[in-house]
Amino acid sequence: MAVKKSGKAKQASATHASKVIESPDKTEKKPAGFPIVGLGASAGGLAAFEAFFSAMPADMDPDMAFVLVQHLAPDHKSILTDLIRRYTRMQVFEVEDGMTVKPNCAYIIPPNRDMAFLNGTLQLLEPFAPRGQRLPIDFFFRSLAQDQRERAICVVLSGTGSDGTQGVREIKGAGGMAMAQNPESTEYDGMPRNAIATGLMDYVLPPAEMPAQLIAYVAHAFGKKPHPISAPVPKAEDALKKIFILLRARTGHDFSHYKQNTINRRVERRMAVHQIEQPDMYIRYLQQTPVEVDALFRDLLIGVTNFFRDPEAFAALQEQVIPRLFAGKPAGTVIRVWVPGCSTGEEAYSIAILLQERLEALKQSYKIQVFATDIDGRAIDTARAGIYPASIAGDISPERLARFFVQDGEGGALRIHKSIRDMLIFSEQDVIKDPPFSKLDLISCRNLLIYMSGELQKKLIPLFHYALNPGGFVFLGTSETVGEFLDLFNVTDRKLKLYRRKEDLYGAHRPAMGSILPALTGDGAVERPVRKTPGESRPPLRELTERALLQQYDPVGALVDERGDILYLYGRTGMYMEPAPGEAGVNNILKMAREGLRQELTIALHKAAARKETVRQPGLRVKTNGDFTSVHLTVRPVAADFTTAAVPALFLVILEKAPEMNQEQTGPAVVVDAGAGVAGESAADADARVESLRQELRAKEEYLQSTNEELETSNEELKSANEELQSVNEELQSTNEELETSKEELQSVNEELATVNAELQQKVADLSRTNNDMNNLLAGTGIGTIFVDHQLRILRFTPAVAQVINLILTDVGRPVGHIVSNLVGYNGLVDDVQSVLNTLAPKEIEVLTRAGAWYSLRIRPYRTLENVIEGAVITFVDITEMKQVREALLESENLFRGLFENSINAVALHEMVMDAEGHPVDYVFLQVNPSFEKHTGVRAADILGKRATRVHPGIEKTNLIQTYAKVAGSGEPVSFELFFEPLQRHFHIGAFQVGKGRFAAVFEDITARLAAAKVDNG
Secondary structure (H helix, E strand, C coil): CCCCCCCECCCCCCCCCCCECCCCCCCCCCCCCCCEEEEEECCCHHHHHHHHHHCCCCCCCCCCEEEEEECCCCCCCCCHHHHHHCCCCCEEEECCCCEECCCCEEEECCCCCEEEEECCEEEEECCCCCHHHCCHHHHHHHHHHHHHHHHEEEEECCCCCCCCHHHHHHHHHCCCEEEEECHHHCCCCHHHHHHHHCCCCCEEECHHHHHHHHHHHHHHHHHCCCCCCCCCCHHHHHHHHHHHHHHHHHHCCCCCCECHHHHHHHHHHHHHHCCCCCHHHHHHHHHHCHHHHHHHHHHHCCCCCCCCCCHHHHHHHHHHHHHHHHCCCCCCCEEEEEEECCCCCHHHHHHHHHHHHHHHHHCCCCEEEEEEEECCHHHHHHHHHCEECHHHHHCCCHHHHHHHEEECCHHHCEEECHHHHCCEEEEECCCCCCCCCCCEEEEEECCCHHHECHHHHHHHHHHHHHHEEEEEEEEECCCCCCCCCCCCEEEEECCCCEEEECCCCCCCCCCCHHHHCCCCCCCCCCCCCCCCCHHHCCCCHHHHHHHHHHHHCCCEEEEEECCCEEEEEECCCCCCECCCCCCCCCCEHHHHECCCCHHHHHHHHHHHHHHCCCEEEEEEEEEECCEEEEEEEEEEEECCCCCCCCCCCEEEEEEEECCCCCHHHHCCCCCCCCCCCCCCCCHHHHHHHHHHHHHHHHHHHHHHHHHHHHHHHHHHHHHHHHHHHHHHHHHHHHHHHHHHHHHHHHHHHHHHHHHHHHHHHHHHHHHHHHHHHHHHHHHHHCCEEEEECCCCEEEEECHHHHHCECCCHHHCCCEHHHCCECEECCCCHHHHHHHHHHHCCCEEEEEEECCCCEEEEEEEEEECCCCCEEEEEEEEEECHHHHHHHHHHHHHHHHHHHHHHHCCCEEEEEEEEECCCCCEEEEEEEEECHHHHHHHCCCHHHHCCCEHHHHCCCHHHCCHHHHHHHHHHHCCCEEEEEEECCCCEEEEEEEEEEECCEEEEEEEECHHHHHHHHHHHC
16 A cells, blocks of 8 residues: 545534545535644643743734634533633634634634534534543544645644544645644643654644744745746656656555546655755655655545444445355355555455344354555554543544553553454565455455546456455445446445445456566556467366266265364264254254263364374264164364364264165174183073173263263353353443543543633633732732621721721631721720611711821621622721811811901802803802991891892992902902992992902992091092
């Protein structure tokens, strides 16, 4: 084989990601757009995500989308989305069903969901596997490979188990890129190590180094397209030939006869991995780096194979082919199967499982040999070990999984059962140049021929015909066919590509030995033997002779083992054997032998088994239908022609009917004297002696019969004990399987708990930071705070409260009423707190300490985010300075109020009234003193709050309003004299500003003074 299994697989179920493999002979439309990076992690994944996204460049967009799949607890709300937002400037979403994926965004799988990628959208599904067997990373990687093909990129990060390993194979088989975290940088290295063990990883790096490598790879592979090595020019063809030469020199395998499209894609992908632009440069790199030749060789062999791939095809194989392999063949026959290009062995084991199930249904013993070959030594080593990741559970029914697989160590890996493993023989073989196996009943060569040129296929199909037994079957991939060789094979199922060998009567396609043993890739064509004409074929003389002899000489025979168990019967045996009474099981010839044959047959079989030689017993008298028949008995050892493991000794029992001889033919009977040497013995004595010998013989026969019955009884008891032990063993095995299942569930729960624990640790760190901020905030404000519960027990307090109430750390948990306070004249704290808890109405009180400091005591209910009352909050705000200022203001207010009210002059306080344009139109009386009422005769109640134009009509005709407006606006005081006509008195008025838009007017009555001055003057 050269290129391992790839091909297109059908969906196993509606809830399972399809396994779609690259088909090189079909031109498929490549997905347009941007690469999708799937990141899979389990335990320890949070730190890996943080390192990965923290290393993303801050000054450029990666031009790809990131989808994060982590093992999450199904019943725990994940905070992963909030955590990832801290490490990246990209938009981060928790996936909703049907969400369209956009570049430069990150998408997080929600808890208790499987996620698949389809046509650029993320689809969420209910998990179908039990909790301990869910593999969400493999599930997503498989769908990503199908949808995005070469634009699919997978990254396997920290975690336990093997989830993601099968998905890596799918993505690499589709032409994508794979990357794994360096195990040394992980918290849990199970997942990365299993992925690396596949040998398919392109990069193994710490998470902090992955983004730079990803961006470089994407820019080279999808940004500026590298020089296409597939260009149909001589230079490109020469480059491919040089690559073939380097591969053949390094690996010994020739790829020049494989389809160039596949080779081109693999070479271009390797060039993108190393950011190499030109094919010539890559050839030089191959020459300088032999390890890269090995990596290219492995990439050319990449294929996706799994158990029971294409379920419909395997169902047809099970129903239409497997039963016909056993039909008409006696027990003990060897059934030989060849699986060329077996890759890591999944399909070879699948066929072995089908054969084993058929054996159990037939309840007969056959020898099964399955030869599985491949040119990839690493794949053969994996197949020989028979250990596979837990993800294979998605491809195998639970019944087969329980019957044919056992848990292998830690990490959830599964090992094929020894009974199946013993059927297979794995070896490295190149089907192109190495000799084939022969005498085969079935060849399963699926999805290998599609990678080979038509010329190579024309050489392999006749080779398969040569290797098969008459009537043998060929099982090909759904994209393959026997082509022009329909004269060599009958079509059993055209759709599923099942073919049955026909006889090549004239040897037209029979390969010469020289074409089987040497390599088939030489330049010269393989010569075919000359076609024979029908007249040249010879009749089967040997067959005619054997048939005639058997018709003339017709013995009865049985093939038995050393215990007498019948393996095969020949001829009409009813004259000498009859079924034994009791339960029908394995037929034993010793129990079935008729009277007269059983004893001699037992003795003869034991002798033949002990001496390994032929034993004959002629002239036995066998009772048949009330009469006796003369029979010659022969027991002959049979040399079994088996090529492998040792088989039990077999014996052929031959019963030949002896010819009846009359008295004339035989002559008179010869009487043998029983008492040889005793002379003169009378006839009566002789008869008595013969009778005695007969009785003695009869006694011995009875003794032997009794002994035989005792042995049979003991055998039955041993068989019963063995059945009980088998039953106990089955119960223990069932218990072990239950324990293994419980272990898997616990392992899964442990991974989920590790993820939850990492999230909770992050949350605790956030809460710790928030707590520190709150402590510093409370300490910085100097506000004393006490938190109490419903029983008024202290839950927490800030240091500033110690100045009011004598609290220390050990007081936490004590009732607040037990603590001595420094308050003077206030003992109602407990009652006030209880009142607030009962009424939920906040309360505020000013209290004084012994040190003379004033505090505002505020009591409020303590409410949670869910609006639940869980206690009360008591705060003490220092208001000493405010109290002092307030008292000073009160004192000043009292002083000036005394001056205002006791002044002998009339004082009035006014506020200006402006129009819409800001022009003064009036003023309002705000306050007047008693002297104003006395001098003006106007009561304060009649004018307060009223405009001057209403109190003094006609005042708008004077310039008084404008004068007052200038004082109220500019703040410059004025003084003037005014004759107040309603009172016929003269006043000296002084006006000054008392606030923006306000002014005060002081009226001094100067009427008398003016009158006196007038008298003096005149």
